[in-house]
Amino acid sequence: MRLKTFREGEAVLFTLPALIPLLIFWLGPLGYIVYLSFTEWDFMSPEKLFVGLENYTYLLTHADFYQALKVTLMFGLGTVIPIIVGGLALALLMNSKLRSTGIFRAMMFSPWVTPTVAVSIAWSWIFEPEVGLANLALGWFGISPLGWLQDPNWALVAVMIVTIWKSIGWSMVFYLVALRNLPADLMEAASIDGAGAWNKFRGITLPLISPTTLFLSIILTIQSLQAYDQINVMTQGGPAGSTRTLLYMYYQSAFETFNVGEASAIAVIIILICVLLSGLSFLLSRRLVHYS
Amino acid sequence: MNITEARKVEKKRELGRGAGGETTGKFVPLGERLSRIARYILLAVISLALAFPFYWMVTSGLKTNDEIWQFPPTFWPESINWSNYSDAWNSAPFARYMFNSIFVAISICVLQVINASMMAYALTHMKFRLKGAFTGIILVGYMIPSTAVYLPSYMILNELHLLDSYAGLILSNCVSVFAIFLLRQAFLQVSHELVEAGQLDGASHFRILWTIMAPLIRSSFAVMILITFIDQYNNYFWPMLITKDPDLRLVSAGLRSFFVEGGAYGLAWPQIMAASAFTIAPLLILFLFAQKTIMQSVNISAGVNKS
Numbered sequence: 001m002r003l004k005t006f007r008e009g010e011a012v013l014f015t016l017p018a019l020i021p022l023l024i025f026w027l028g029p030l031g032y033i034v035y036l037s038f039t040e041w042d043f044m045s046p047e048k049l050f051v052g053l054e055n056y057t058y059l060l061t062h063a064d065f066y067q068a069l070k071v072t073l074m075f076g077l078g079t080v081i082p083i084i085v086g087g088l089a090l091a092l093l094m095n096s097k098l099r100s101t102g103i104f105r106a107m108m109f110s111p112w113v114t115p116t117v118a119v120s121i122a123w124s125w126i127f128e129p130e131v132g133l134a135n136l137a138l139g140w141f142g143i144s145p146l147g148w149l150q151d152p153n154w155a156l157v158a159v160m161i162v163t164i165w166k167s168i169g170w171s172m173v174f175y176l177v178a179l180r181n182l183p184a185d186l187m188e189a190a191s192i193d194g195a196g197a198w199n200k201f202r203g204i205t206l207p208l209i210s211p212t213t214l215f216l217s218i219i220l221t222i223q224s225l226q227a228y229d230q231i232n233v234m235t236q237g238g239p240a241g242s243t244r245t246l247l248y249m250y251y252q253s254a255f256e257t258f259n260v261g262e263a264s265a266i267a268v269i270i271i272l273i274c275v276l277l278s279g280l281s282f283l284l285s286r287r288l289v290h291y292s
Numbered sequence: 293m294n295i296t297e298a299r300k301v302e303k304k305r306e307l308g309r310g311a312g313g314e315t316t317g318k319f320v321p322l323g324e325r326l327s328r329i330a331r332y333i334l335l336a337v338i339s340l341a342l343a344f345p346f347y348w349m350v351t352s353g354l355k356t357n358d359e360i361w362q363f364p365p366t367f368w369p370e371s372i373n374w375s376n377y378s379d380a381w382n383s384a385p386f387a388r389y390m391f392n393s394i395f396v397a398i399s400i401c402v403l404q405v406i407n408a409s410m411m412a413y414a415l416t417h418m419k420f421r422l423k424g425a426f427t428g429i430i431l432v433g434y435m436i437p438s439t440a441v442y443l444p445s446y447m448i449l450n451e452l453h454l455l456d457s458y459a460g461l462i463l464s465n466c467v468s469v470f471a472i473f474l475l476r477q478a479f480l481q482v483s484h485e486l487v488e489a490g491q492l493d494g495a496s497h498f499r500i501l502w503t504i505m506a507p508l509i510r511s512s513f514a515v516m517i518l519i520t521f522i523d524q525y526n527n528y529f530w531p532m533l534i535t536k537d538p539d540l541r542l543v544s545a546g547l548r549s550f551f552v553e554g555g556a557y558g559l560a561w562p563q564i565m566a567a568s569a570f571t572i573a574p575l576l577i578l579f580l581f582a583q584k585t586i587m588q589s590v591n592i593s594a595g596v597n598k599s
């Protein structure tokens with residue numbers, strides 16, 4: 001018995017170097033922020049005032065919050081779907097019996113490696129309304145120039161374009177791996193049975209790569225909820241709050257207006273959304289996703 | 293299974309990742325050949341379009357301020373002004389910023405290799421009662437956005453007097469749920485018999501981990517280290533929050549302040565583009581040399597959701 005306890009002690013010892021920082025910088029803060037969301041504090045006053053659900057009721061009765069929620073939703077859908085669909089399309093194109101596509105794969109993947117701040121700065125220049133490349137390209141198609149980052153109707157689209165550009169090659173590589181792991185004999189059998197390319201894609205490929213699709217949707221959704229760098233560099237939430245996501249609103253109320261309670265309430269809502277979506281996709285995965 | 297056999301399995305895993313799906317040397321009918329050429333051209337166009345912002349960054353950094361404001365823009369600079377690069381480099385302490393980023397990123401890599409492999413080893417090859425709970429904690433960690441807890445983490449870091457210090461930058465990032473997952477995945481593939489054999493020879497778990505197991509999963513280590521390095525070099529939001537001292541800025545925060553102050557919002561765009569270009573250069577060079585390993589991260593992280 002003593003020997004067994006000793007062994008268990010050794011195992012726990014092995015987990016400590018990771019567990020301690022995990023508790024201090026990760027799980028501790030998680031509990032702390034739930035508490036903070038029931039208080040009012042400005043970083044300065046000596047006492048944190050307990051206010052119950054006031055921060056939540058304040059948020060839920062103010063238009064700013066719903067605006068941020070709407071922007072978050074639009075940003076999420078407008079980045080996750082194109083990255084997944086586009087990544088799959090590129091992977092299908094890449095996978096179709098072509099040789100030496102390595103250079104293309106590397107070029108498409110490279111945006112994912114580079115710092116978001118630096119590339120967002122380059123994109124700000126591309127979106128410059130007077131002399132920017134984006135408006136030049138629109139001109140080639142006879143479309144009149146846009147204000148992009150200065151126009152409340154288009155700023156979010158511009159931020160989405162940068163986000164999609166950054167991750168589309170990454171999602172393509174995921175799908176390339178999934179497509180290469182498809183059982184060749186099954187695809188051949190389907191061809192012999194006379195299945196067309198579209199039917200083969202819908203009936204075999206799509207179900208067999210669904211674990212990848214599920215994984216990407218979860219990871220990309222969490223990433224979209226965390227998007228900060230590109231918004232901070234390109235628009236800082238503006239113009240007129242058109243790119244202020246929940247996360248950006250959280251950052252502003254915490255570190256610009258020093259409203260700790262309200263910021264914490266927003267963070268808790270973001271976490272709840274994450275938990276809800278993860279749970280939902282888990283349930284969905286049992287019904288729709290095919291694990292071989 | 294002995295060690296050499298385990299090495300073979302590991303080797304097989306590596307090979308399984310790389311192999312492509314191209315066909316070679318068969319007779320190809322004309323229609324098929326034409327469609328191949330069309331797809332090839334399409335791929336080339338898309339790749340060039342996706343890489344174009346990098347080209348634009350580098351060449352805009354070579355233009356004069358007059359030229360950069362011309363419309364329509366010139367696709368190749370009229371005169372090459374390398375001086376923009378040296379001006380930008382000298383007008384802010386970019387060498388310092390880059391040193392900070394690389395130093396912090398390497399320190400974090402070292403710490404994560406140690407704590408993630410110990411945790412992953414314990415979760416896969418040691419027995420203890422709380423194992424299920426620990427695995428659960430890490431699973432939850434994978435699903436919850438870390439940015440959401442930046443505010444309380446900031447307050448805790450403040451209590452620990454770690455704001456505005458290298459120690460704070462390094463310690464607050466020294467654990468990664470992703471790294472633990474990745475290594476756990478690798479350890480699961482290694483037979484437990486190796487651990488038992490090691491124990492029979494009287495080796496401690498610590499010894500087994502570092503001398504028997506670690507060499508077997510070195511390709512996973514390589515992936516983990518590269519991804520961590522890239523993430524940390526690129527890190528912006530959190531390091532910016534916890535440092536006020538300009539001497540402690542990482543390269544992204546330094547570049548951003550150069551963009552806002554030095555660049556004065558668009559007055560010195562060539563220098564801003566030059567600065568962006570040399571900020572991303574180390575990463576593009578790293579990617580050039582290690583692209584296979586970096587893209588392998590996808591295989592491994594895709595495996596994360598299967599268990």
